[in-house]
Amino acid sequence: xxxxxxxLKDEIDFGTPPRDGSPVTLDIDDVTVTxxxxxxxxxxxxxxxxxxxxxxxxxxxxxxxxxRVCLVEIEGRGGFPASCTTPVVEGMKxxxxxxxxxxxxxxxxxxxxxxxPESEMVEGWSELHETLKAxxxxxxxYGKGGANHFDAPVDASNxxxxxxxxxxxxxxxxxxxxxxxxxxxxxxxxxRSFESKxxxxxxxxxxxxxxxxxxACVQACPSHALVEKSLFEGEYKHAxxxxx
Amino acid sequence: xxxPLKPEKSVVTTCAYCGVGCGFKAETRAGKIVRMTxxxxxxxxxxxxxxxxxxxxxxxxxxxRVRTPLIRASIDDPWKPASWQEAFDYxxxxxxxxxxxxxVKSVGAVSSSRCTNEEIFLVQKFARAVLGNNNIxxxxxxxxxxxQFGLTNTIGAGAASQHFDSILQADVIMVVGANPTxxxxxxxxxxxxxxxxxxxxxxxxxxxxxxxxxAHCKADVHLAIRxxxxxxxxxxxxxxxxxxxxxxxxxxxxxxxxxxxENWKALVGSNKYxxxxxxxxxxxxxxxxxxxxxxxxxxxxSAIYYGLGVTEHSQGSTGVMCLGNLGLSCGxxxxxxxxxxxxxxxxxxxxxxxxxxWPHVFSGYRFVTDYATRSSFEAEWxxxxxxxxxxxxxxxxxxxxxxxxxxMYIMGEDPVQSDPNQHHVITAMKNMxxxxxxxxxxxxxxxxxHIFFPGSSSLEKxxxxxxxxxxxxxxxxxxxxxxxxxDWEITVKLMNAxxxxxAYNNPGEVLDEIARLSPNYxxxxxxxxxxxxxxxxxxNEDAPEGTEVLHIGKFPRANGLGAFMxxxxxxxxxxxxxxxxxxxxxxxxxxxxxxxxxxxxxxxxMWHPEDVLEINEQDAxxxxxxxxxxxxxxxxxxxxxxxxxxxxxxxxxxxxTTFHHAKSKANAVTSDLSDWATNCPEYxxxxxxxxxxxxxxAASVQEAERPxxxxxEPVECA
Numbered sequence: 001x002x003x004x005x006x007x008l009k010d011e012i013d014f015g016t017p018p019r020d021g022s023p024v025t026l027d028i029d030d031v032t033v034t035x036x037x038x039x040x041x042x043x044x045x046x047x048x049x050x051x052x053x054x055x056x057x058x059x060x061x062x063x064x065x066x067x068r069v070c071l072v073e074i075e076g077r078g079g080f081p082a083s084c085t086t087p088v089v090e091g092m093k094x095x096x097x098x099x100x101x102x103x104x105x106x107x108x109x110x111x112x113x114x115x116x117p118e119s120e121m122v123e124g125w126s127e128l129h130e131t132l133k134a135x136x137x138x139x140x141x142y143g144k145g146g147a148n149h150f151d152a153p154v155d156a157s158n159x160x161x162x163x164x165x166x167x168x169x170x171x172x173x174x175x176x177x178x179x180x181x182x183x184x185x186x187x188x189x190x191x192r193s194f195e196s197k198x199x200x201x202x203x204x205x206x207x208x209x210x211x212x213x214x215x216a217c218v219q220a221c222p223s224h225a226l227v228e229k230s231l232f233e234g235e236y237k238h239a240x241x242x243x244x
Numbered sequence: 245x246x247x248p249l250k251p252e253k254s255v256v257t258t259c260a261y262c263g264v265g266c267g268f269k270a271e272t273r274a275g276k277i278v279r280m281t282x283x284x285x286x287x288x289x290x291x292x293x294x295x296x297x298x299x300x301x302x303x304x305x306x307x308x309r310v311r312t313p314l315i316r317a318s319i320d321d322p323w324k325p326a327s328w329q330e331a332f333d334y335x336x337x338x339x340x341x342x343x344x345x346x347x348v349k350s351v352g353a354v355s356s357s358r359c360t361n362e363e364i365f366l367v368q369k370f371a372r373a374v375l376g377n378n379n380i381x382x383x384x385x386x387x388x389x390x391x392q393f394g395l396t397n398t399i400g401a402g403a404a405s406q407h408f409d410s411i412l413q414a415d416v417i418m419v420v421g422a423n424p425t426x427x428x429x430x431x432x433x434x435x436x437x438x439x440x441x442x443x444x445x446x447x448x449x450x451x452x453x454x455x456x457x458x459a460h461c462k463a464d465v466h467l468a469i470r471x472x473x474x475x476x477x478x479x480x481x482x483x484x485x486x487x488x489x490x491x492x493x494x495x496x497x498x499x500x501x502x503x504x505x506e507n508w509k510a511l512v513g514s515n516k517y518x519x520x521x522x523x524x525x526x527x528x529x530x531x532x533x534x535x536x537x538x539x540x541x542x543x544x545x546s547a548i549y550y551g552l553g554v555t556e557h558s559q560g561s562t563g564v565m566c567l568g569n570l571g572l573s574c575g576x577x578x579x580x581x582x583x584x585x586x587x588x589x590x591x592x593x594x595x596x597x598x599x600x601x602w603p604h605v606f607s608g609y610r611f612v613t614d615y616a617t618r619s620s621f622e623a624e625w626x627x628x629x630x631x632x633x634x635x636x637x638x639x640x641x642x643x644x645x646x647x648x649x650x651x652m653y654i655m656g657e658d659p660v661q662s663d664p665n666q667h668h669v670i671t672a673m674k675n676m677x678x679x680x681x682x683x684x685x686x687x688x689x690x691x692x693x694h695i696f697f698p699g700s701s702s703l704e705k706x707x708x709x710x711x712x713x714x715x716x717x718x719x720x721x722x723x724x725x726x727x728x729x730x731d732w733e734i735t736v737k738l739m740n741a742x743x744x745x746x747a748y749n750n751p752g753e754v755l756d757e758i759a760r761l762s763p764n765y766x767x768x769x770x771x772x773x774x775x776x777x778x779x780x781x782x783x784n785e786d787a788p789e790g791t792e793v794l795h796i797g798k799f800p801r802a803n804g805l806g807a808f809m810x811x812x813x814x815x816x817x818x819x820x821x822x823x824x825x826x827x828x829x830x831x832x833x834x835x836x837x838x839x840x841x842x843x844x845x846x847x848x849x850m851w852h853p854e855d856v857l858e859i860n861e862q863d864a865x866x867x868x869x870x871x872x873x874x875x876x877x878x879x880x881x882x883x884x885x886x887x888x889x890x891x892x893x894x895x896x897x898x899x900x901t902t903f904h905h906a907k908s909k910a911n912a913v914t915s916d917l918s919d920w921a922t923n924c925p926e927y928x929x930x931x932x933x934x935x936x937x938x939x940x941x942a943a944s945v946q947e948a949e950r951p952x953x954x955x956x957e958p959v960e961c962a
Contacts (some may be wrong), residue, residue, distance in 0.1 A: 005290040006290070126247075212429070219293070
């Protein structure tokens with residue numbers, strides 16, 4: 001339980017929390033690595049120096065398995081399991097970079113990109129941007145006229161951060177951070193399928209919701225959909241102090 | 245919308261707000277701080293943060309931040325900008341003149357828990373080595389001085405027995421007079437994590453706080469006691485432990501002074517502390533007292549966390565001893581998951597407490613009367629030190645009112661706003677001939693100051709903070725000090741101006757001096773912290789990287805045994821009557837911090853623009869009040885006006901407010917009673933009445949009464 005918090009490294013994101021458990025040894029792309037039982041294949045891969053691309057995973061949050069970017073192949077198993085939700089097993093042999101995997105990941109990332117504003121691709125430095133770059137995905141084959149969320153209104157009610165649904169990939173990291181890290185449960189996903197969206201409390205502006213403005217959701221967001229206003233010049237500056 | 249601009253540089257430092265002491269990365273772009281992000285390797289916060297540390301940092305560039313020293317001959321004169329040297333020389337000559345006229349002991353110093361360990365140490369060195377007396381105190385006096393006294397006398401160390409993460413091993417969490425989700429939010433989140441995993445929660449608090457019930461977190465027992473009955477309720481819990489033989493006899497026989505245990509058993513076991521007697525006095529169900537005792541004693545791992553709701557009482561020290569006794573009797577000390585832990589309010593109250601900013605002790609709580617300790621300081625500092633304990637802050641103020649105390653160096657404190665019985669404090673301030681205030685902003689106290697040293701915020705200096713779990717972490721300079729000097733440099737230069745020659749190249753050398761002179765800090769240095777991130781004292785040869793859990797095997801007392809103190813309940817002299825039928829208690833809110841010097845200058849005020857008076861519907865109805873009405877809150881000591889808020893959080897007979905805004909003047913109402921042992925003021929119990937009014941008389945002027953620096957008339961320097 002402790003290592004979940006105490007094993008965190010600032011410069012490394014293991015993807016899932018470190019665990020306390022007996023040692024388990026496995027091979028990731030022919031690199032032998034030993035991790036604690038209960039750890040994910042994703043964590044083992046990060047430890048082996050074979051970090052797997054991911055969007056919905058963070059080592060501060062329990063694994064969720066929604067983004068489908070972290071798929072791997074495991075010898076003797078069918079399909080392409082998500083490495084974040086797959087626990088390590090002694091002697092397991094994992095492949096993280098096969099041609100099939102690269103094709104599958106590219107396909108998933110292109111789908112994300114198809115609903116991400118094109119203008120926001122320039123000079124972006126979020127985890128999503130970095131992942132797209134690393135996987136060599138700069139365009140998608142779905143054209144421009146498809147359904148999207150580009151016009152969803154920005155929630156700038158909180159003086160410190162804003163939420164731009166156009167850039168949201170609905171990975172639930174903010175929802176989980178609010179629940180697991182902060183313990184406030186102010187954020188949820190409303191709707192189903194393409195209508196799914198991040199909402200605060202009863203679909204209220206963040207400032208009027210139960211949100212306590214701890215910043216855990218902003219910290220967790222991989223796409224700068226939730227982002228500090230202080231990082232913008234011009235329009236999105238800090239609001240004036242209320243008493244000024 | 246364009247993408248955000250990427251920060252260029254990042255410096256790992258420690259948050260200067262509450263006692264959790266979160267690790268942060270201060271990120272800058274073009275020399276300006278653009279973001280604070282929680283540091284994942286911070287052992288106090290593990291990458292989590294709250295609204296204050298994460299977002300409320302812009303106070304450092306607030307327009308009314310003072311950027312040049314100010315001086316004036318009389319408090320009726322306008323401020324006059326001065327050079328640093330002029331200000332130092334003015335202060336030095338004033339202190340020396342006062343000492344020549346009124347005696348060596350007519351001046352003193354006060355440091356703050358906003359200061360770094362190094363600054364706190366330097367201010368007490370200034371008092372002892374330069375002023376030549378022990379008139380040095382710090383703001384822990386008004387919050388956690390009973391902790392030091394109460395815990396030292398029972399378990400031997402006036403500090404948290406655990407590290408924060410220990411709570412993840414606790415099966416029972418007992419929160420007494422604290423509201424971690426508001427006051428210590430990041431620790432509150434950790435606590436809630438453990439409660440969601442199944443730990444039981446007992447809360448003793450007059451108010452139904454956010455800690456009592458929130459999403460997926462509900463107290464198994466909430467003892468909503470009448471303010472001022474802490475000791476009664478804790479003795480009654482102990483009564484149940486004794487009568488139902490729930491105590492850990494094996495632990496007591498092995499680890500405690502058995503005779504004292506028997507004496508304690510006889511006292512708390514007596515009929516007068518039976519829940520059926522105490523329940524009606526404290527205003528709670530007697531069965532709930534029994535339930536709380538049984539849950540706590542059955543553990544297997546029970547941890548106590550307490551706050552100012554325990555300490556800020558006339559029996560504050562007794563309340564702390566009750567908690568120490570309880571931990572000892574049930575064997576809830578000396579391992580993971582248990583313990584007795586003060587939740588310290590300010591970032592560095594623990595540092596302020598352990599680094600000798602007290603009139604009677606040097607760092608490490610070693611008495612100034614002790615020849616050997618004094619000699620070690622005399623050898624290091626090259627001066628003869630006074631063997632007589634000095635004045636406590638309330639006594640300095642009393643002496644100032646009486647006319648024998650004439651000068652004070654106040655670093656990072658606003659006693660006029662934060663200390664009890666404001667009228668008395670103001671009289672004291674007016675009576676002094678030289679008040680040197682060292683702060684970021686002009687504040688309530690600056691109205692009575694003669695010299696103002698513009699300080700540096702924690703973003704502008706180097707040093708260390710010691711958090712509520714004894715963890716020493718680095719404060720690192722992110723930007724250059726706005727007024728040109730780091731706080732530690734200001735104190736050193738003041739010492740130099742007074743003729744005491746000392747020089748440090750950096751505050752790391754001050755920390756080295758602390759390490760040489762303080763056993764618990766012996767192994768701590770900038771180098772160690774840079775290597776391991778942070779370290780909890782005691783840090784020495786036996787524990788080169790610090791100690792997480794105290795009291796394993798023995799207690800730090802002469803014979804190594806835990807001691808039971810007798811904790812007879814003595815009701816406070818502050819009583820309700822027909823004229824003042826309600827009890828006022830005070831607390832904090834998440835978005836504001838203490839007297840609000842920092843947070844009120846940020847958008848955090850959008851969440852809490854003013855202090856309000858929480859009142860139960862029943863009491864409100866009797867007075868014809870509705871939420872939003874202006875009310876006059878009056879006590880035997882003073883009065884103020886606030887807006888009322890009808891709230892289920894307080895029981896009938898109790899009203900509650902926060903003290904974050906100067907204009908609320910909450911401390912004009914609070915009593916001047918204080919803890920019998922340590923003088924810690926009784927902020928938590930004041931008999932009051934509430935009546936409806938037509939609005940705050942001074943509402944229109946509000947903050948405007950505080951002049952901004954740019955509005956001050958420039959005056960030629962002499």
